[in-house]
Amino acid sequence: MHAGRQYSLKEFLVWTRDEIFRLFIISAIPTVLYQLFDWHWLAIPWVPIAMIGTAAAFIAGFRNTQTYSRLWEARQIYGSIVNLSRAWGMMVKDYIKDEAAHKPIIYRHIAWLTALRFQLRETRAWENTQKRYNIEYKRFYIIPEWQSKKEDELKPFLSDEDLLHCLQKKNCATHLIKLQSTHLKELHEKGQLDTLYHIELENMLVNLYEQQGKCERIKNFPYPRQFASINLFFIRLFTFIVPFGLLNEFQKLGDVYVWLNIPFSLIVAWVFMSLERVGEATENPFEGSANDVPITALSRTIEIDLREMLNEKELPPPVTPVNNILM
Numbered sequence: 001m002h003a004g005r006q007y008s009l010k011e012f013l014v015w016t017r018d019e020i021f022r023l024f025i026i027s028a029i030p031t032v033l034y035q036l037f038d039w040h041w042l043a044i045p046w047v048p049i050a051m052i053g054t055a056a057a058f059i060a061g062f063r064n065t066q067t068y069s070r071l072w073e074a075r076q077i078y079g080s081i082v083n084l085s086r087a088w089g090m091m092v093k094d095y096i097k098d099e100a101a102h103k104p105i106i107y108r109h110i111a112w113l114t115a116l117r118f119q120l121r122e123t124r125a126w127e128n129t130q131k132r133y134n135i136e137y138k139r140f141y142i143i144p145e146w147q148s149k150k151e152d153e154l155k156p157f158l159s160d161e162d163l164l165h166c167l168q169k170k171n172c173a174t175h176l177i178k179l180q181s182t183h184l185k186e187l188h189e190k191g192q193l194d195t196l197y198h199i200e201l202e203n204m205l206v207n208l209y210e211q212q213g214k215c216e217r218i219k220n221f222p223y224p225r226q227f228a229s230i231n232l233f234f235i236r237l238f239t240f241i242v243p244f245g246l247l248n249e250f251q252k253l254g255d256v257y258v259w260l261n262i263p264f265s266l267i268v269a270w271v272f273m274s275l276e277r278v279g280e281a282t283e284n285p286f287e288g289s290a291n292d293v294p295i296t297a298l299s300r301t302i303e304i305d306l307r308e309m310l311n312e313k314e315l316p317p318p319v320t321p322v323n324n325i326l327m
Contacts, residue, residue, distance in 0.1 A: 001294040004324035012274070015137055019273050020266070027243045027265035034247050035258050042244055049238070049245035053272070056234040060275040063231045067223055067283040074285035074293045077214045084211065085109060085302045088204055089309045095197035101187060104159070106306050108180055111157040112208070113299040115166065115173040118153070120215055120286040120295060121145035126222040127287040128280055134289060141325035143288045144296050173212055177205050215286070223283040235276040239269035294319075294326040 013020065033039040092105050121143065128134055150172070154163055162179055169175045184201050187193040193201070222228075243265040250257045250264075285293045297319035304315050319326065 001326045003321040003326040023269045027262045030243045031261045043247040044244040046245045056238040064279040071285045089306045098192040107157040112176040117295045118150040127284045140323045290325045296327045
């Protein structure tokens with residue numbers, strides 16, 4: 001997530017510079033052929049191009065609206081996880097009579113948050129972080145889940161037995177909640193947890209499963225490829241034919257003004273291309289891009305809150321933005 005006031009124009013130009021070079025060439029070639037070689041037949045009437053541009057604008061607007069909805073839903077889900085986690089810590093402290101059980105249960109919840117964020121940062125075939133322009137931009141920030149091992153991050157919060165059990169499973173986060181349920185059952189059977197409180201805590205675990213499932217739905221089901229593909233095709237087609245359509249428009253102003261076709265075609269095409277690029281960068285809110293939901297920072301906030309409930313004094317620092325990017 002960008003944590004500054006806005007992306008600078010320089011950042012945006014660097015991010016899209018490969019497309020700018022391509023669009024410059026596309027704009028320059030027909031202009032040079034038209035003006036220097038008298039290939040006036042290259043000029044296309046503006047009306048059909050405007051119709052294609054209108055269709056491209058509609059599909060780009062639709063895509064960006066839908067990808068923003070995915071991003072906002074993901075942020076709402078993690079907001080629910082924050083609230084549920086705080087409630088979990090409070091209920092564990094107040095409901096369970098055995099104080100020795102508070103720390104392992106709360107620490108196991110922190111481990112669940114850790115396992116979940118590592119799973120959400122795994123790459124998928126349809127994600128965009130491995131595209132060249134995104135790889136270049138990643139040098140401006142750090143993805144913690146790609147810099148460390150899940151095992152090392154989980155170790156401080158789990159017993160050796162729980163850690164081994166977790167790492168043997170494909171979905172570590174799911175089985176950590178299962179271990180929570182087993183622990184609660186044992187406490188209930190020992191009389192350390194009243195029946196009503198046991199039911200409430202189990203319902204809380206079910207709710208956490210629900211939030212995890214919502215995250216996994218967004219992670220594992222991409223923005224439909226047919227809509228993403230047609231958006232790209234329309235934008236590419238429009239940016240290719242814009243220079244041919246503007247030739248006659250500048251010719252009406254005089255021969256010397258035909259050269260203005262290059263910068264103006266470039267600007268028009270860049271606007272549409274940037275809309276497509278922004279939509280692409282927003283559609284996968286857990287992929288590790290600069291526009292992700294900051295699940296690492298949110299998980300650290302929860303960890304600090306829960307450890308303060310245990311009256312711990314040595315707390316990890318909050319996650320801070322790197323070059324205005326908060327992960």
